Amino acid sequence: MLSIARIGAIVFKELKQLSRDRITFGMIVMIPFVQLMLFGYAINTDVRHVPVGLIDNSNSSLSRQLIQDLEASQVVDFQFHFESLTQAEAAITQGKVNAVLYLPDDFNRRVIDKERDATAAPVGQWITDASDPMLTNAIKGLRQMPIGIRGVPVREAPTAVYEVVSYFNPEQRSAVNIVPGLIAIILTMTMILFTSAAIVREREQGNMEFLITTPVRPLELMLGKILPYIFIGLFQMCIILLLGHWLFAVPLPTHIVSLFIVTLSFILASLALGLLISTKAKTQLQAMQMTVFVLLPSILLSGFMFPYVAMPVPAQWIAEALPATHFVRMIRGVVLRGAEWTDLLGDMACLLIFATVGIVIATLNFKKRLD
Amino acid sequence: MTEWVIEAEGMTRQFGDYLAVNNVDLKVPKGCIYGFLGPNGCGKSTTIRLLTGLLTPTHGKIRVLGCELPQDAEKLREHIGYMTQKFSLYENLTLIENLQFVAKIYGVNSIAAKTRIEELLSLYHLVDKQKVMAGSLSGGQRQRLALAAATLHKPSLLFLDEPTSAVDPENRREFWERLFDLSDAGTSIIVSTHYMDEAERCHRLAILEAGEKRADGSPDELMEKMHADVVEISGENLRQVKRILLEQSQVLSAAQIGIRLRVLLKKDHLSLLDSLRQSHRLTIEYQQVRPSLEDVFVANTGTAYAQHR
Numbered sequence: 001m002l003s004i005a006r007i008g009a010i011v012f013k014e015l016k017q018l019s020r021d022r023i024t025f026g027m028i029v030m031i032p033f034v035q036l037m038l039f040g041y042a043i044n045t046d047v048r049h050v051p052v053g054l055i056d057n058s059n060s061s062l063s064r065q066l067i068q069d070l071e072a073s074q075v076v077d078f079q080f081h082f083e084s085l086t087q088a089e090a091a092i093t094q095g096k097v098n099a100v101l102y103l104p105d106d107f108n109r110r111v112i113d114k115e116r117d118a119t120a121a122p123v124g125q126w127i128t129d130a131s132d133p134m135l136t137n138a139i140k141g142l143r144q145m146p147i148g149i150r151g152v153p154v155r156e157a158p159t160a161v162y163e164v165v166s167y168f169n170p171e172q173r174s175a176v177n178i179v180p181g182l183i184a185i186i187l188t189m190t191m192i193l194f195t196s197a198a199i200v201r202e203r204e205q206g207n208m209e210f211l212i213t214t215p216v217r218p219l220e221l222m223l224g225k226i227l228p229y230i231f232i233g234l235f236q237m238c239i240i241l242l243l244g245h246w247l248f249a250v251p252l253p254t255h256i257v258s259l260f261i262v263t264l265s266f267i268l269a270s271l272a273l274g275l276l277i278s279t280k281a282k283t284q285l286q287a288m289q290m291t292v293f294v295l296l297p298s299i300l301l302s303g304f305m306f307p308y309v310a311m312p313v314p315a316q317w318i319a320e321a322l323p324a325t326h327f328v329r330m331i332r333g334v335v336l337r338g339a340e341w342t343d344l345l346g347d348m349a350c351l352l353i354f355a356t357v358g359i360v361i362a363t364l365n366f367k368k369r370l371d
Numbered sequence: 372m373t374e375w376v377i378e379a380e381g382m383t384r385q386f387g388d389y390l391a392v393n394n395v396d397l398k399v400p401k402g403c404i405y406g407f408l409g410p411n412g413c414g415k416s417t418t419i420r421l422l423t424g425l426l427t428p429t430h431g432k433i434r435v436l437g438c439e440l441p442q443d444a445e446k447l448r449e450h451i452g453y454m455t456q457k458f459s460l461y462e463n464l465t466l467i468e469n470l471q472f473v474a475k476i477y478g479v480n481s482i483a484a485k486t487r488i489e490e491l492l493s494l495y496h497l498v499d500k501q502k503v504m505a506g507s508l509s510g511g512q513r514q515r516l517a518l519a520a521a522t523l524h525k526p527s528l529l530f531l532d533e534p535t536s537a538v539d540p541e542n543r544r545e546f547w548e549r550l551f552d553l554s555d556a557g558t559s560i561i562v563s564t565h566y567m568d569e570a571e572r573c574h575r576l577a578i579l580e581a582g583e584k585r586a587d588g589s590p591d592e593l594m595e596k597m598h599a600d601v602v603e604i605s606g607e608n609l610r611q612v613k614r615i616l617l618e619q620s621q622v623l624s625a626a627q628i629g630i631r632l633r634v635l636l637k638k639d640h641l642s643l644l645d646s647l648r649q650s651h652r653l654t655i656e657y658q659q660v661r662p663s664l665e666d667v668f669v670a671n672t673g674t675a676y677a678q679h680r
């Protein structure tokens with residue numbers, strides 16, 4: 001039989017210790033705050049102001065007008081004028097510019113040809129670095145930009161084959177997608193690290209030798225260690241969502257109950273992972289290293305930064321094994337698409353199974369012995 | 372018939388190739404203070420950990436308070452108290468918070484816990500320290516707190532692993548007074564130490580070395596049973612005398628104490644000293660004295676033990 005009094009004693013003790021550990025206590029608030037500011041402002045998939053160079057051999061009013069049109073699009077910034085291709089290539093190698101626009105001597109004639117016949121040869125050439133696909137894609141987008149003499153489009157742009165309707169993020173702001181995902185990353189980091197360190201610390205400081213001679217049961221100890229961090233996790237989630245709402249106008253979810261249910265299942269899964277680590281790690285440093293081992297794939301494979309669907313199948317398998325992947329899917333559903341937890345049962349089930357299995361294995365692994 | 376709180380037969384514990392405890396037989400009668408005396412690394416802590424069920428023995432039978440170890444370890448835990456060598460309570464909890472935590476872990480109900488904690492605080496002179504963080508207590512205070520925590524649930528068997536290693540003599544005396552109180556109230560106590568004066572206070576002793584039990588019994592029995600004579604020598608050039616003595620195979624050990632040499636001789640070889648005095652023209656006086664526990668310890672460990680065998 002589990003003793004509620006013993007679990008309560010451990011929870012109470014854990015909270016007391018936590019409230020006296022100023023730095024850890026501060027980190028609970030500071031980690032979400034700082035990370036949110038960093039990622040919210042810094043990560044932007046909407047590429048602007050790519051530094052580019054220009055070789056203008058035609059040197060005509062028409063070419064100057066084209067340059068102004070391009071700069072007005074804000075996609076590129078013409079920062080250098082080169083005389084020759086060799087200079088331009090050197091600048092690309094040195095990383096001064098990401099691309100160079102080459103306008104030939106017969107630019108004006110090419111524009112007139114193009115006006116008459118849309119299939120005529122191109123009017124100029126973009127030479128791109130292309131080592132960063134995202135920047136190159138931005139430049140490629142310029143290919144379709146209409147040109148014309150004195151600002152008058154030569155021809156009506158062809159009508160689109162499909163029409164695209166943006167349902168949930170019509171302005172296409174990155175922050176709206178990043179902020180909910182950030183909850184997954186921050187909770188992965190703090191939940192796993194705090195729990196794993198909490199048990200390893202007892203072992204490192206010698207408290208465990210006393211604790212295992214008492215009648216306390218492994219499951220009581222595990223639950224007592226986990227419970228305080230559930231509240232901390234939910235608290236961090238609230239900080240991130242509220243700050244995200246005020247700073248980045250990320251919408252607040254309509255189904256608050258779903259939000260808590262979904263977050264709770266993820267917190268449990270992360271804490272279970274933390275407990276698993278704690279049964280293996282001998283020192284707090286090792287616990288930290290193992291946390292980073294889980295954290296990096298969680299950032300890169302969970303769909304937080306790169307779309308899950310774009311990953312090769314083996315990477316998707318790995319991603320499926322990470323609690324963060326399921327949570328990123330669910331929290332975006334709940335916060336951005338107004339989904340309820342009943343719409344996300346598959347991912348919920350994965351996290352709850354993960355949590356149960358994790359806690360059971362951690363409890364079985366935890367021996368009240370020193371050998 | 373004597374009631375045994377601990378019965379161990381052929382208790383052995385191996386770590387890899389290293390034999391930490393080798394084939395030790397122990398019998399500890401109820402209500403006694405039983406000491407493990409031995410140098411550092413002799414297996415005292417390992418023995419205590421085996422007896423508390425924290426380590427599984429490689430071989431041997433262990434029965435503590437009627438519980439077979441390691442199977443019944445969990446049942447045993449409610450009846451024993453264990454004070455670890457290193458302070459193992461929470462340094463960033465106050466003294467009283469630590470005791471309250473321990474009370475809840477042992478399932479002492481809150482009203483009983485309150486009176487018990489007050490009782491312990493006044494018994495161990497900790498009343499005015501109850502709001503102090505355990506980490507800022509002095510060595511003696513920490514040790515009294517640890518003893519209070521280990522006895523909070525009134526265990527019938529108490530294990531103390533080098534309890535006084537960080538404590539001044541004054542506090543040590545006081546500490547032993549408390550141990551005798553506990554013993555008087557019926558608690559059996561196992562204590563490990565490397566201090567002779569502490570060992571002398573135990574009702575019974577086992578001398579351990581290199582994982583083996585070298586001797587056991589009450590301090591008086593051990594002194595009587597000793598397989599050597601103790602002689603004190605005074606005179607000139609004691610350093611040289613010591614060198615000469617140590618070359619003799621009958622001499623088990625010689626140590627200078629102030630202006631005298633304390634020498635352990637194999638039994639019935641006192642005449643050796645007379646012959647040495649003549650052959651080396653030494654100006655020395657000698658006198659056979661009553662053995663102390665330290666002599667017992669020296670005779671039973673190290674080179675003296677090897678020579679005797």
